Amino acid sequence: MSQDYGFIRDWITADSKVLDLGCGDGSLLLQLQQKHNILGYGLEIDPQSISQCIARGVNVIEQDLNKGLTNFADGSFDTVVMTQALQAMRYPHLVLDEMLRIGRECIITFPNFGYWGTRAYLNFRGRMPVTKQLAYQWYDTPNIHFFTYADFEALCREREINILNRRTMAEDFPDKQLKNLWPNLFTQTAVYHLSRQ
């Protein structure tokens, strides 16, 4: 996870206003505050994560993303970020629309279900993949939508979302070497930088 912050930092301008949806313990916002002097807010519902944010001086708002973001005005943020949470949303496409309404730009990271490792898991074991990234059993997982790099690309095309940047991430050999060639197969985590067209 710490690695995708690198890309994210590069895409966020100093002194800008950033909203992090599902901000967890606030690590990303804290980094951005310290390195980019951003005005950041995180939305979170997990009480423990919220307490961690508060204790480290990260602005956090207790708000359930699935209940909508209508309290945020159009274009009220420079960047809206969501790391590894889109797959847990009730309606990911609508959340994406909302992110692009509230922010001038958006940054999304998600686990690529098209990664060869998860494909192999399902193919050969015949069971739903439980991996380092998707570490839950099927019956008790917050991840209710599984989608691939290719699926997300298609969604952006369909909804006329502009892809400013994309990064593919993988940890091990040969994935690292092959992810640029066959991203849908060798990417573990996809990172997208988006805007409205």
Next chain:
Amino acid sequence: MSSESTSKKSIGIVKTQSVRISQPLKLACGIVLTEHELIYETYGELNAQRNNGILLCHALSGDHHAAGFYEGDNRPGWWEHYVGPGKAIDSDRFFIVSVNNIGSCFGSTGPTSINPQTSEPWGASFPSLRARDWVESQRLLMEHLNIECWAAIIGGSLGGMQAMRWSLEHPTKVRNAVVIASSMKLTAQNIAFNEIARRAIKSDPDFCDGNYLQQVKAPVRGLALARMIGHVTYLSDELMGQKFGRELRIGDLVDRNADPVEFQVESYLNYQGDKFSDSFDANSYILITKMLDYFDLSREYGNDPVKAFGHSECNFLVISFSSDWRFAPERSREITDALLAADRPVSYIEIESDKGHDAFLLPNARYEDALGGYLSRVADQLQGGA
């Protein structure tokens, strides 16, 4: 966690202090109090930089006795669970000031004080007050204590309104505002409950148009009734169900001849009403409920809360409780949304609780954790940490 923290040490024996503020206090209504008395308590030590002060703002029926015990008395202050050494509002790290506000009835100038112009108690003629008058009086106390800027101002309910008002009136004199179970203005329903309470008081024949002190009477029945109504609204239906259900204190509903019958909840409410009417002043109750009704954070900012909060310079922590229907979580979310729209630093938490509006006074592990975590960072910053 809460059982662990209840065992945390109390600040111990505390003493009440008082100060006669001789600077004139010009009230919002135009009347000038040439001087006024303030009763207060302090916990902890003011540091050399004089920047670790925390102001506690009490609510409708609160007083200056927030923590510790008086000599020979075993009743702790109203925020004992949260104020003291090593507690969420830590007297080892902060200099905590808790003041009884003017218009109240625990020693600070109010309706039971003598009006110097008539040499009689003010009674019902005590000038009408606004939250800003409390803020101004607190600012005069701040000058007396030689404090330039509060590290934090903390308050629940009407206390939260004062904290917000401070942030707008004196933006450079407060670094953090903790606004708990509060609202930018009361709803119609909330004003309605206050009016019922006032009507109850005024209907008591012993109220004597507010001049009961002169006639050596006390409208205790009316005040008790007012408190009973208020008390019901501060609890949640769920909590009352759990606490009392339909338990009987006296009598038996199976035996049809058994009279009288008294439900536990009746007995409880009557007790609460009587206890309150013995210790609180009816004119103060009327005065302060009106102050609540009149409060509207953004009135003079074009009724725009975003514009209002644009004047603030401090960080905010906003806290609400899920079962609070008198100052519902929606009200706190409105505060938070306005702060967000004004680009102000804010955190908001909604604490799961079945204790209604009273929850802000009661032990709750998550509440304690958030408040403690927030203030601990404030203290770290004062010491030059991250």
